[in-house]
Amino acid sequence: MKLASLMHGRDGRLVVVSKDLTRATDAFPVVPTLQAALDDWDRYAPRLADLAESLEHGSLPSFRFHEHDCASPLPRAGQWLDASAYVNHVELVRKARSAEMPDSFWTDPLMYQGGSDVTLAPREAVRARSEEHGIDFEAEIAVVTDDVPMGVNPDAALRHIRLVMLVNDVSLRNLTAKELAKGFGFVQSKPSSAFSPVAVTPDELGEAWRGGKLHLPVLTQLNGAPFGRPDAGVDMTFDFGTLIAHAARTRRLSAGTIIGSGTVSNRDADGGPGRPIAEGGLGYACIAEQRMVEIIRTGAPVTPFLRFGDSFRIEMKDAEGRSIFGAIEQEALPHAE
């Protein structure tokens, strides 16, 4: 089933969305918000699935679904933990600044605690106080869990995944180095993230969802031009079960926890850094990676970070070319002080 939260108050208004994203029906008769549904998933999910089935059959009242009306599926989420599971991406970052990457990064996941008290709607502008902050998008896969016990193992963790969605983990690249040097993670350099209009249950993904990974390309566009299409199932060093188990090693996780994959990143066919779309490569899921490849190849970055007025789009399509989650489509704009 596919779920979305229409903009309404702080927690949105839950709707069930048709598989083709054209129609929706109110979930209110079952449960008013997605957080409430996750709080008691075993009780509500079957009833939401009934609504979804009736919606497909056209046997209950429905209305036109507009992605523009959507908030994040969880407009304020209880927890947002983001990993860096495509270690290829991390290695490139290090290589671009001539730093060694510890071997442990291949076996011990990188993960940070992000803020999710505020999320951006999928069509909401990314507001920044200055272009000099180095505004970037990061296209990622994210999963939403129910309650996860402390010490869960990776296999059992997979069974706690209730929903899958896309995320734009907005990053202010020119603030990152200073924060990372302090060791305390990201506060200022990772402002509010945006999520796809629609979250889907893993069964909606069919064969593309296997081994705790989503085996489909993440499509990004920058100012209307194709920017990347790396496959989220390739070069993902840690699957979502491993990531959830990492997060829950010393504490339990509450229903509505969102775990991100980190920027999707594929190596080139020869094992080296991926090439840009313009050169026939798979491109990238963030501007920073394109810049790193430019640095490695030519000594200096060429592609600028986002300027005010620049826009980007993040989407994923199924084997038939239909949008699965709807699109994150945002413009970078100045914050009005």
Place this chain on the structure above:
Amino acid sequence: MKLASLMHGRDGRLVVVSKDLTRATDAFPVVPTLQAALDDWDRYAPRLADLAESLEHGSLPSFRFHEHDCASPLPRAGQWLDASAYVNHVELVRKARSAEMPDSFWTDPLMYQGGSDVTLAPREAVRARSEEHGIDFEAEIAVVTDDVPMGVNPDAALRHIRLVMLVNDVSLRNLTAKELAKGFGFVQSKPSSAFSPVAVTPDELGEAWRGGKLHLPVLTQLNGAPFGRPDAGVDMTFDFGTLIAHAARTRRLSAGTIIGSGTVSNRDADGGPGRPIAEGGLGYACIAEQRMVEIIRTGAPVTPFLRFGDSFRIEMKDAEGRSIFGAIEQEALPHAE
């Protein structure tokens, strides 16, 4: 006014508590949960204050207030950001491991994003999977904000503080170094935190609340013996207005955001590291600091981290010796796998 959330469902049941913490009355006729009150504080606060006044006058039904019945004031909070505002503490940590502390730490606050999807009730055990993780408590002051705009300045930020409380920022010391080396902050080494039974509006603190700091000693006990009484108003390098402004530099903060001070820590009268209570000093707000002082003085730590069965207590008293927030009182216990 003083507010508490009795254990009830995931978000607690909001009650107004008498100044002396002996009686309470249900806030349900006004608003059912503290999060809902913070979501629309200007609307609900005056009506909660009316309840508080009637409670003091004995002019409405009330019941005996038991701290044991309390969840955290915000049982699952939208956001928990914890600073290290007592830079003295950070300097000691570095000194104990013979590392230089960057001068910038005196002007640029250290702050990390913590998890608050799960909080521990004030009398709930701290469950850990192994004593070898180095279980420690950290006694801190925390404030709760309403909606804070991006780019707020420190003075304006102070006016967004709606509540003040105590927090035990549970730390797993032996997991910290490995996580900090990765630069991504704390995920496994900072499990769920516990908050005081009662949160109070700043006006309840009278003259002790000034300049964005709480000028009273934080009282800690370890296994029933006094362990520390450093003053939270002394050696706090960054006041809460500065900390909120730091958090909101690149993003807005949603109502219910909790900002922590970091471990309270006072220098000794001679400017050096504080002395233990047993030697007539003010002692410490966490075990790690006592161990650091032991290392600096003797070359090796003497006080062990918490063993299963050990207990500690965190409290604050007003000028008349009355508990302001109630006590956090927890025991370290093994996690049942």
